[in-house]
Amino acid sequence: MYILHTCKRIGKTGLINLPKRWRVKLGFDCGELVEISLRDNAIWIYHSNRNNTENHRYISSNGNISIPSEIRKLLKINPETKVCVYVDTEENSFVLRPE
Numbered sequence: 001m002y003i004l005h006t007c008k009r010i011g012k013t014g015l016i017n018l019p020k021r022w023r024v025k026l027g028f029d030c031g032e033l034v035e036i037s038l039r040d041n042a043i044w045i046y047h048s049n050r051n052n053t054e055n056h057r058y059i060s061s062n063g064n065i066s067i068p069s070e071i072r073k074l075l076k077i078n079p080e081t082k083v084c085v086y087v088d089t090e091e092n093s094f095v096l097r098p099e
Helices: 020-026 069-074
Strands: 002-009 015-017 033-039 042-047 055-058 064-066 082-088 093-098
Touching: 020 093, 033 069, 055 064
Parallel strands: none
Antiparallel strands: 002 082, 015 064, 033 042, 033 055, 042 093, 082 093
């Protein structure tokens, strides 16, 4: 099930904050290695399978994560683009969709 949390801009360095309430509910911890992939014109962030070769990033101490520039370029995301943050409780992941 998708739940819309908010829509906001990604910074020019590709940083976005994952909402703390949902990080806690889905078990995403600060310092955790997560995978970022592109699926269905959306950015998916989910728990890492260390055997996978997808893009890996760490969640910072304040809940920020850096979206890889190649994914931002493919989706034509720039600092003015608003991105909607969804939570997928069935797949235990965050989904970012350009507005």
